[in-house]
Amino acid sequence: SECAAPGQGCLKSKCCKTAGHQCYTKNDYWAQCLSSCIPGPNPTDQVSPMPWVCKALGKRTPGVPLTCAAGKEDCSESKCCKESGKRCYVKNATFAQCKATCEPGPDLTSDDWLPWTCTPLGPKTLRPAPP
Incomplete structure (x- = not known):
């Protein structure tokens, strides 16, 4: 499967197109590529106020220190x-x-x-x- 672009889900692919991004879980049903993730509510998450677990899936995409x-x-x-x-x-x-x-x-x-x-x-x- 292809790596996820920004805003796409990465639960299945466990990889990100954007350099320096990591696939992080929100919950059992959604994961997204982000540069960093703080467990708890995410003010930039416009879709749902539910807190993020922030478990890293797969490996961080290399390229950005x-x-x-x-x-x-x-x-x-x-x-x-x-x-x-x-x-x-x-x-x-x-x-x-x-x-x-x-x-x-x-x-x-x-x-x-x-x-x-x-x-x-x-x-x-x-x-x-x-x-």
Whole structure:
């Protein structure tokens, strides 16, 4: 099957035409090619307000260097953070986030209280990345 173009579903093909894009699941019935995906409600999703699971399907399409994660973005692919003093820490098998520190177990300041493993991915950012 052919790889999905922007806006098309990629649940079956598990691949994307656009360089740097990854096929991410919204739920069991829909997946779409995006450059990044944050689990939960997606304000750019005009079709439905239902939250995104953001499980990566297949491999990211090569071609564009991965940009470091900012804010609450998933950093499990890029393994780097934009903000200085932060490091990419693993929460679970499907999500990692940039944090200043990480304690294994539930993070009460997080969106949910699911436990973090806190395995570091990549180096700590010592100075902000160039824009």
